[in-house]
Amino acid sequence: MKIVIACGGTGGHLFPGVAVAERLLGRQHEVRLLVSEKAVEQTALTGVTALAGASQWGVRSIKAVGFAGLSQLIPFCSQLAQSVRECAELYAEFQPDVVLGMGGFTSAPAVLATRWTGGRPVAVIHESNAVPGKANRWAGKVADHVALGLPDCARFFRRKPVTVTGTPIRSRLSRGERVPDAAARLGLEAGKLTVAVMGGSQGAHAINEAIACALPWLDDWRARAQFVHLSGTADEAFVREAYERNGMPAKVMGFCHEMELVYSVADVVIARSGAATLTEIATFGVPAILVPYPQAAGNHQWHNARAFERAGAAKLMEQSALTTGMHAARGERLAEAVNDLLQDEARRTEMAQAARSLAHGDAAQRMVELLEQCAK
Numbered sequence: 001m002k003i004v005i006a007c008g009g010t011g012g013h014l015f016p017g018v019a020v021a022e023r024l025l026g027r028q029h030e031v032r033l034l035v036s037e038k039a040v041e042q043t044a045l046t047g048v049t050a051l052a053g054a055s056q057w058g059v060r061s062i063k064a065v066g067f068a069g070l071s072q073l074i075p076f077c078s079q080l081a082q083s084v085r086e087c088a089e090l091y092a093e094f095q096p097d098v099v100l101g102m103g104g105f106t107s108a109p110a111v112l113a114t115r116w117t118g119g120r121p122v123a124v125i126h127e128s129n130a131v132p133g134k135a136n137r138w139a140g141k142v143a144d145h146v147a148l149g150l151p152d153c154a155r156f157f158r159r160k161p162v163t164v165t166g167t168p169i170r171s172r173l174s175r176g177e178r179v180p181d182a183a184a185r186l187g188l189e190a191g192k193l194t195v196a197v198m199g200g201s202q203g204a205h206a207i208n209e210a211i212a213c214a215l216p217w218l219d220d221w222r223a224r225a226q227f228v229h230l231s232g233t234a235d236e237a238f239v240r241e242a243y244e245r246n247g248m249p250a251k252v253m254g255f256c257h258e259m260e261l262v263y264s265v266a267d268v269v270i271a272r273s274g275a276a277t278l279t280e281i282a283t284f285g286v287p288a289i290l291v292p293y294p295q296a297a298g299n300h301q302w303h304n305a306r307a308f309e310r311a312g313a314a315k316l317m318e319q320s321a322l323t324t325g326m327h328a329a330r331g332e333r334l335a336e337a338v339n340d341l342l343q344d345e346a347r348r349t350e351m352a353q354a355a356r357s358l359a360h361g362d363a364a365q366r367m368v369e370l371l372e373q374c375a376k
Contacts, residue, residue: 001024001029001030001097001098001371001372001375002029002030002031002032002094002095002096002097002098003024003029003030003031003032003096003097003098003099003100003371003375004031004032004033004034004087004090004091004094004096004098004099004100004110004121005017005020005021005031005032005033005034005100005102006034006062006087006099006100006101006102006104006106006107006109006110006111007033007034007035007101007102007103007104007106007107008034008035008036008038008061008062008104008106008107010104010200010202010274011200011202011274011276012103012104012128012200012274012275012276012277013102013103013104013106013107014035014045014102015169015170015276016102016126016128016167016168016169016276016364017033017100017102017168018033018045018170019168019169019170019171019174019363019364020100020102020168020364020367020368020371021033021057022170022171022364023168023171023364023365023367023368024368024371025056025057027368028056029056030056030057030094031056031057031058032058032059032060032090032094032096033045033057033058033059033060034060034061034062034087034090034106034110035059035060035061035062035106036061036062036063036104036105036106037061037062037063045059060090062083062086062087062106062109062110063079063082063083063086063106080108080109080112083106083109084109084112084113084116085113086109087109087110087112087113088113088116088117091113091114091117091121092117095119096121097121097122097375098121098122098123098124098371098374098375099111099113099114099121099122099123099124100124100125100126100367100371101123101124101125101126101135101136101139101143102125102126102128103125103126103127103128103132103133103135103136104133104135105135107125107135107136107139108135108136108138108139111123111125111139111142111143112138112139112142114142115142122144122145122374122375123139123142123143123144123145124143124144124145124146124147124370124371124374125139125140125143125145125146125147126146126147126148126149126165126167126168126367127140127146127147127148127149127153127156127157128148128149128150128167128274128275128276128279129149129150129153129274129275129298129300129301129303129304130150130152130153130300130303130304130307131153131156131297131298131299131300131303132153132156132157132297132298132300133297133298133300134297137156140156140157140160143160144160144161144374145160145161145162145163145370145374146160146161146162146163147162147163147164147165147367147370148162148163148164148165149164149165149166149167149275149279149360149363150164150275150304150307151164152303152307163366163370165360165363165366165367165370166279166360166361166363166366167275167276167278167279167360167363168363168364168367169276169279169280169283169363169364170259171364172260173259173260173263173280173283173284174283174362174363174364175283176263176283176284176285176356176359177260178260178263178264178284179260179261179264182260182261182262182264182265183264183265185258185261186228186251186261186262186265187251188226188228188249188251188265189226189249192224192225192226192249193221193224193225193226193267193268193342194225194226194227194228194265194266194267194268195225195226195227195228195266195267195268195269195270195338195342196227196228196229196230196262196263196265196266196268196269196270196271196286197211197227197228197229197230197231197269197270197271198230198262198269198270198271198272198277199230199231199232199271199272200232200272200274200277200293202232202234203230203231203232203233203234203235203254204232204272204291204293205232205234205235206291206319206322206323207270207272207291207322208229208231208232208235208238208239209322209323210291210322210323210331210334211227211229211239211242211270211334212238212239212242212331213322213331213334214331214332214333214334214335214338215242215243215245215246215248215331215335216246216331217331217332217335217336217339218246218248218335218338218339219246221248221339221342222246222247222248222249225248225249225342226248226249226250226251227243227248227249227250227251228250228251228253228262228265228266229243229250229251229252229253230253230254230255230256230262231252231253231254232254232255233254233255236252236253236254239252240252259280263280263281263283263284263286264284266284266286267286267287267341267342267348268286268287268288268289268338268341268342268348269281269286269287269288269289270288270289270291270334270338271288271289271290271291272290272291272292272293272301273290273291273292273293273301273302273304273305273308273314273316274293274296274301274304275304278290278304278305278308278358279359279360279363281308281313281314281355282308282313282355282356282357282358282359282360283356283359284355285352285353285355285356285359286352286355287313287314287341287347287348287351287352287355288308288313288314288315288351288355289314289315289317289334289337289338289341290304290305290308290309290314290315290316290317291317291318291319291322292304292305292316292318292319293319294318294319294320302316307358308355308358311354311355311357311358312350312351312354313351313354313355313357313358314351314355315337315341317333317334317337321333322334
């Protein structure tokens with residue numbers, strides 16, 4: 001089977017697409033990955049270059065197309081037409097059996113292009129979140145089949161065949177096995193309570209600032225706790241300086257290719273609530289403080305986080321609670337949430353069990369089986 005996977009835009013689209021690609025290659029299928037031109041995606045893909053040696057594997061960049069409102073309608077239509085044309089040219093050369101769109105604005109033109117391709121490939125989309133983004137709402141009108149991370153999302157695609165697969169995660173994460181020497185490999189102290197801070201593949205400035213404000217309130221934990229913080233490259237120096245200024249032990253990285261190490265050391269995680277991140281948190285069973293990105297389409301990150309909070313796996317904190325009011329008060333709110341979890345082992349254990357109950361198992365394998373069925 002030949003398959004094109006369009007998964008550019010953010011890590012939340014990219015990494016699930018890579019997870020499916022890994023499984024497809026393991027079953028001797030041919031895969032072409034479509035990503036955006038963003039530097040962060042090119043950096044992220046360096047972590048999977050082992051696959052690039054396979055004759056069945058290839059990566060191509062296309063322009064991400066985002067709709068910014070009616071005032072930008074003409075440039076949007078021009079960019080969309082260009083991206084659709086690029087995809088159609090690839091299909092004419094590669095002759096895919098299936099095109100899989102993982103959401104995001106590299107996904108939409110890839111799915112739309114199936115309508116202008118001879119021997120039209122089957123179009124499948126995957127939506128990870130409780131509420132679909134704009135790209136998948138559009139692509140869903142063209143797609144032949146819809147795969148979902150959460151069953152609640154099925155109501156948005158009532159006229160299409162739907163399969164709930166869960167959200168795929170990379171193979172080295174999918175078993176949720178903790179790496180015994182993870183602390184040493186990260187340069188952290190084994191056995192110390194560890195807080196992991198993650199803002200997605202590009203970091204989250206609001207979370208980075210909130211942590212900087214909270215550190216003075218966590219002074220009592222200097223000798224007993226440590227942080228591993230994925231800041232994004234833009235904030236890396238600022239975040240590192242904040243930890244050093246407050247005397248808090250921390251490993252600060254702009255980006256991490258080995259997320260299994262981060263989850264292996266984490267006793268608590270502070271993160272956004274994109275579906276891919278939540279799938280990984282559930283797989284590893286880590287108690288979470290979730291700060292939904294407020295501009296996410298349809299406020300889907302809030303709905304994702306609320307599902308984890310209802311299950312007892314997380315505490316939801318609105319970003320506005322961390323970014324408004326007096327500087328000290330902002331830090332105190334987040335520090336209080338961190339302190340409550342660090343000092344209550346029983347609660348962390350309960351939250352970890354609740355998180356694991358939300359794990360979907362091997363979603364990548366289920367996606368591959370669905371694609372094989374669609375190709376037939």
